[in-house]
Amino acid sequence: MVATFEPKKDYKVVGTRPIRHDGYDKVTGKAIYGADIKLPGLIWGSVARSPHAHAKIISIDTTEAKKMDGVLAVITHEDMPKAENKMVDLGEGSVNFKWASEKLMANNKVIYKGQPVAAIAAIDRHVAEEAARKIFVEYEVLDSVTNVVDAMKENAPIILEDLIGDDLGEKIHNTNMSEHIRHDFGDVEKSMEDSDHIFEGEFNMEMVHQGYIEPHNATAAWNEDDQIKIWTSTQGAFPARTQIAGILQVNVSQVKVTPLEIGGGFGGKIPVYFEPIAAILSKKSGRPVKMVMERTAIFETTGPTPGGKIKIKLGVNNDMKINSAISEIWFEAGANPGGMIGPAAMCIYAPYNIPNMRIDAWDILVNKPKIAAYRAPGSPQVAFAMESLVDELCQELSWDSLEFRIKNASKSGTRRGDGVRFSKIGLEEVLSAAKASDHWNSPLGTPSPGIKRGRGIASGYWFNIGLKSAANLAVNSDGSVILTEGSTDIGGSRASMAMHVAEVLGIDAHDVKPNIVDTDSIGFTDVTGGSRTTYATGYACWEAANNLVIELKKRVSILWDVTPEEISFIDGVFSYNNEEKIISFKDLSSKLGDLGGPATSTGSVDLSSAGDGFGMHIVDLDIDVETGKTDVVRYTAIQDVGTAIHPSYVEGQLQGGAVQGIGWALNEEYYMLDNGSMANSSFLDYRMPTSLDLPKIDTILVEVPNPLHPYGVRGVGEVPICPPIPAIANAIKNAIGVRLYDTPMNAGRIIKNISIK
């Protein structure tokens, strides 16, 4: 039985904008991020990496490295525990420990460039890096594949020999295809034939990176009693513990992960990279070992989100309704199975009520880093295809594309592509807000000579997740409350967690002291990801606060010699018999010593569903027709956020997601050479958006409370990266009459298409 809640409006704390609790430490340089930790006897680790994307390892010679002054340990695959071949779900994506172990330290062959082949611990970072250059490896270079088409060809080089592909339930050997899934509903072939108009498009996208500014890092201390302590920047201390224990083949209780402050993740800091390596180096050297990844390796070996190919065919009728939809999605997995095709299939048609639909999706290995989640993993890609084709058909048929979206909009009860039916959603409210927005109703304006200006819109969707969270509370004698929880604060979540507690207890948000603790100090909590933190951990905080009220009523009952049931609690005040007796939360806190001792409580949730989120973005884009240079001149992000607990950080999520999407649309890509190396593995050449590339990003928060959360929270962080790519593609079409089917839509590609036209 899932609890449902009626929305309220008269909140005291929810919807306000308190200063975040960790803010002072973060603006003064005092906050301890992963790389900032210092321990007695600390030494540094480094890895030697493969220069090839696909090669057999003939031999590894560590002699010279071991001889170097200051080198304390050298390890290769021989030092890695043999992990078992099984899949473990980590909230967003899953992991096979055998492959995860070999991904971190190559066994007999390398399958992506930069894959570690040996690791060194030395007295300082400089010596460790020098020693890594003295690891000599003999390779037999193999042909590599770097795109889904080549990887699916007959006679393509096989990347993982022990991969068994799953083709709609049928087992396939000797393949690079890890999975093929299908969702089928209605009579899709006949409805397509019967449609008044049929439109098709094929879209191609390059891999992109999450681009967090903080490098991956890990510090490990393997104690003599085989207790392993890890300090790291991770989106989930518990899922990190699961991975570390699985790769090291120890019990989870032997691993204590302390999550330090994290400098961005966007899904990319769910997998572990250095943690198990640092642990083994620590065991071998007897010293705590710290490792920090260099930026080239971050691009070459961690976290990208898949590129690939998407084909869509839409059948529409003259009544402006979509009658039939058929799509095929081929996603790059990287060098291990990827697992982002499932979410892509869930998202592709989500903003539309379509009676007949089919989706086929394939996950395909290529000699590139294994993909990780990136903000609504899979959804921006399919949004690019779907929202571009919707725009195209509306132009061809002279239909207003916003009216078309309103006419076909999903509502409560609409069937999503994978079969799930939506509960309470706010897409129609979002589209109405877009239609009423100042941006939509403002003229485009006149650009300078030589510049063409266009406007584009697009919808976006993410399902948001729930999963497991725990929270503990303890009352201080001064009327404040200690909150202990396990969700890494990646963007201000301490404030929203504290606000959940403060709202229940009727106290100030700053009278709640949030603490994010290690895996020995709180119940299992899933990743900060999937837009789940404010929803699920917030829910656990709310539950803990309600349990605290129950406990405190018992204490008041001792004080007044009445039963707890006779006591009411409103706005931070306990009262009896129509306020005959009253005591505030703060006054009570100072008396707890004589009323049974410390008052504590706990909240623990496992939420199977969350709140589906929809958004629409509007962009005005200038294009210099001589050079192809683009300039975003106005941008508005509109989204149903459920209830905004701390509106500033909700706006920030919309703005940040939009800008990551703008970068993906216009410039970012893995520029791969034929030999499988990335040609642009630095921030200079990868070229993410800077402040100079952007206007202000306006936000419109639409609040359709989610009945599954006590305050109506939906996840907000992922939806906003979905609309920007198609919104920009549609603006380009509007500006210069050219439809781009490939990302990135950079100056070169625009100019090429202008000249073809």
Add this chain to the structure above:
Amino acid sequence: MSSSKINKVQISTKINGQEYDLLIPPYMSLLDTLREIVGLTGTKEGCLDGNCGACTVNVDGRIVDSCLVLGPEVNGKDVNTVEGMATPEGLHPLQKAFLEEAALQCGICTPGFLVSAKGLLDNEPSPSEDRIRHWLAGNLCRCTGYDKIIKAVQKASK
């Protein structure tokens, strides 16, 4: 921190108003000098090739990427980092504005942005939005989309 066999160089420098005599390897960056030798970890490492600005510090009134400056180069110079911005009287107006405007999410780029923005406002107390965007283009932020950072700097401007 460094190998004992390497000949170290001695430097005298002022960091956040405090005099330091340091013995460092000649190849050590100013970033590592601050983080590993002096223990000021507020200055962050992001890319080590001068492209993200997370390690921005102020040397003799100029903002620099401390990963691209060698420690020995600041001999006799005046270095200011994020740790030097607040005073016993309280936060610098930029720090206060960053908090009030929610101009940070993960916060890893924040020290670099604060030191960069201070470098601007020290010389130009009332910059235009375009001037702020241009000045801060050497600092990457991946979380915020820059909107609230720009608003915070405008708020701290006169």
